[in-house]
Amino acid sequence: MDIKGKRNQIPVISIVGGKSNSGKTTLLEKLIREAKQRGWRVATLKHDVHGFEMDQPGKDTWRHDQAGADVVAISSPQRIAVLERVSEDQPLDEVLSRIHGVDVIFTEGYKHADKPKIEVFRSAVHQELFSKRDELIAIASDIQFDNGIPCFNLDDAKGLCDLIQTVFNIKKNA
Known part of the structure; x- marks a missing residue:
């Protein structure tokens, strides 16, 4: 994986864990x-x-979708949402390009x-790391790893963002 060669693109960092309920969403919020x-x-x-549903039954955009629209968009002064019907799961890079x-x-x-x-690793949930070593930029865990990959406490969002800022050259207060 060529992290350095991707500086002109928007950095993409995947928060992963071997199992559900590993704490991925909680770490991501932080x-x-x-x-x-x-x-x-x-x-x-x-x-x-x-699969998922973002719309509420009976609302106008839900009715548009039910009528067969391939793309339904809603706009307000605060948000824009676009829901697009697809025939199959889209590759990550296709979704990211939007x-x-x-x-x-x-x-x-x-x-x-x-x-x-x-990778989010909690000792009560996991027995070993899920990811391949060359994919990892960091581990967030309740235990320490001595494998050469930076390891942070599950609550250390500041340390993780410092690492992300350095690795991907994101300017502070961009």
């Missing part, structure tokens, strides 16, 4: 808050293999993708 305090614009991308104007993208649920990873 990383987002810390990144926002640094002035970074942050995007997140969650992969859900089970995200612009941010300093960093965090993904959750793409543990097999070829993106730099922070």
Whole structure:
């Protein structure tokens, strides 16, 4: 994985864990808050293999979708959402190509993708690291690892963002 060669692109860091309930979302919430305090614009991308519904039955956009629209968008002064119907799971890079104007993208649920990873490891849930060594930029854990990969406490979002800032050359208060 060529992390250094991707400086002109938006950095993509996958938050992964070997099992569900490992603490990925909790860590991601902390990383987002810390990144926002640094002035970074942050995007997140969650992969859900089970499918999802964002719309509420009976609402106008839900009715548009039910009527067969391939793309349904809603816009307000505060947010824009675009829901697009697809025939199959899209490759990560295809989905990422639609995200612009941010300093960093965090993904959750793409543990097999070829993106730099922070693995969440809790000793009560896991027995060994899931990721390949060359994929990891860091480990967030309740125990220490002595394997040459930077290891941070599960609550150390500041330390993890310091590492991300250094590795991907993200300017503070961008």
